[in-house]
Amino acid sequence: MKVIPQTEVRTFRQTKAQKLKAIVTFTFCLFLLSCTQANPNRNTPKADGKPLVVATSTIIADLAQDVGKDEIKLTGILKPGTDPHVYEPRPEDSRFLEEANLILYNGYNLEPGLIKIMKATGGKARQVAVGEVVKPLQLDKGKGEIVPDPHVWGNAENAGAMVNAIRDALIELSPEDKEKFTQNATQLSKELQQLDSWIKQEIATIPPEKRKLVTTHDAFQYYGRGYGIAIAGTLIGISTEEQPSAQTVQRLVESVKKIGVPAIFAETTINPALITTVAQEAGVKLAPRQLYSDSIGAAGSEGDSYIKMMEANTRTIVEALGGKYTPFQPQK
Structure with missing residues (x-):
């Protein structure tokens, strides 16, 4: 039987240990990478340079797109024609909320199912109740229960206040795009003012x-x-x-x-x-x-x-x- 010199044994052991260490390090790096992809830093823009903004209602998504335009990557959870009062969240909705850099929602309990999972996700994204910048009407649901009316966008003047809230949230998220967000919001607000006057004339x-x-x-x-x-x-x-x-x-x-x-x-x-x-x-x-x-x-x-x-x-x-x-x- 061939006798292996001790120097070769030590070298073999060192080489084996080094290979094992390299494998462990590589595996650990893959683990970290997968975690990062599945659960990214909420306050860091995506690889394409655009922050991920999630909006709950279709109305807020539309206003946010007009203000953010090409500077944001917008995901709207509710689809056109969907009733936010009774919407039951899907598993992918939780993922959207967890990955967001900013969440825009109506508030005043318009979308109770989404608000519940939004508060439970534990994400680090800033959550902005866009509709709650408007002082609500208080309505009686019966049996003495008074609640805020969430349908604040029904007045175009209120929609202007919502646009300002969206603008400010986007500027905080991406300060380098402040000028673009401001210009977009100004143009949209001008059109909303004209819409407000037109509706009054029509009625x-x-x-x-x-x-x-x-x-x-x-x-x-x-x-x-x-x-x-x-x-x-x-x-x-x-x-x-x-x-x-x-x-x-x-x-x-x-x-x-x-x-x-x-x-x-x-x-x-x-x-x-x-x-x-x-x-x-x-x-x-x-x-x-x-x-x-x-x-x-x-x-x-x-x-x-x-x-x-x-x-x-x-x-x-x-x-x-x-x-x-x-x-x-x-x-x-």
Whole structure:
């Protein structure tokens, strides 16, 4: 049997140890890399140089895209036509929230399912309740329970305040893009001011006795108070989680008969069956076009942005209630 000199044994052991050390080090590096990819630093921009911004509602996503444009990578969780009140989060939603550098959400409990998992993810992203920059209307849910109305975007002036909040959050996230964010927000705010004035003019064409709005759920208080049209009745309250009883439906039928409105309105995010029944039993017309309430429309629709949604709603209301509609033509 060949005898191996001790110097060769030591060299072999050292070489083996060095190889083992190299393997362990390489494996550990791979582990760290995989952890980094799965759970990146929330405050560090992505490899493409753009911070990852996550928005919950379609309305906030639309406004954020107009302010951030090409300087951000935006992910909107809710899709057009989705009801945020009853949305049940999916597993990938948690991943989006965990990986975000900034989370923009409405607040005032508009999107309770998403708010719950957002607070539970433990991510380091700044969370900004964009809608809560607006002082809310306080509504009675019944049995003495007073809650803030989350549908703050119903008034275009409030949307301007939301745009400013988005701008400030993006500037804090990416200070080097401050000038671009500011310019984009200024242009959008200018158009929102024009939209606000236009809506007031449009509603004013409706005969005063017909300026009454009956809808499926109580999502138009800010619109009504901002533009001089009374919310005369709703089938359910501010949350679509509510299930109206037969007695509730009948009470609304009787109310519609008394107030004498020429039409009532369905909404894009809610099944129109019950409000259709109300219209039939009350003997009034159901407006041929539905209102956008909690979501913008699908791409290519007449309401596929916040501004177009507000224009479409105003047209629907004005035409159904006897006013004279004139298209919105913003001045650049």
